[in-house]
Amino acid sequence: MISYLILAPIFLLSIAIAGIVSDKHFVVVLLGVELVFIASLILLGYFFSSAAGPNPSGVALFISIWTVASAEVITLIAFYIYMKANGISFDISKLSKLKG
C-alpha cells in the first residue's frame, strides 16, 4: 500500500514543470529545476525508507542528487553574476544574444 506521502513529489514535480514551462525568468526556471531535485529526493527517501536496512544504493543516489543540485546552483550563480554585471536580460527568450 503506497502512502499519501507519494503525493508530495507528484505535486512538487508538476508545479516545477508548470513553472519551468510557463516562466521566462532565467533564475526562476532554475529554481524550478531545484524543486525537481527536491521532489526526486522525497521520492527516493520514501522508497528507500521501506528497505530492510541501510542501503548503499540509496546513499549513492542521495549523494548524486545533492551534488548535481549543488553544481546547478553554482552554475546559476555564476551566470547570474555575469549577466547582471553585463546588463544582459534574464528573459530566456533573449538568451541567444549571449553568443558572439
Place this chain on the structure above:
Amino acid sequence: MIAIELILVLITACFGIAVFLERKLIRAVIYLAFAAISSALIFLYLGQAFIAMLQILVFVGGLSTYLIVAVATEEKSRKMPSNLSFAVFAVVSALILFQLTYSSASPSTSPADFVSSAQQAFSSYYALFYICVLLLFASALGSVLVLKRFTKGSRQ
C-alpha cells in the same frame, strides 16, 4: 497518521507554488528554502533523521544561502507569467504523473519489492554514478572559470 501525511504534502506543495507566484526573487529563493525544510520534515516522518539533517545542511544551509546572497542585490520585481498558463500546466502534469504513478503500482507491489529490484538493477553501476556526479560538479566549476575569463575580457 494520514492527516500528518496530508498536512506535509500540503505544506510542501504550497511552498512550491509560492516560488513561482512571488514577484521578488529573494522571496522566491526563501520559499525554495522552506520547500526544502518541508521535505526534511517528510524525511523525519519517514524515520530518516540523518537524511533530513543532510537535506537541511545541503539545501538550506548551502544552496539557498548562496542563492540569497547572490540575488539579494536584485531590487526590481520580475515580470510575472500568466497565472492561467501556470495553473493549466500544473494540473495537466499532475494528472499525467498521478496516472503514471498509480497505474504502474499494482496492489501486490510493496515499496520494499521495488527497492530490492532497483538494488539488483543498479548495484553494478555505483562507480559510474559517482563519476558522472563528479563530472557534473567539475563542469559547474569550469563554467565559473570560463565566465571569469569572459568578464576579464569584457573589462579590457
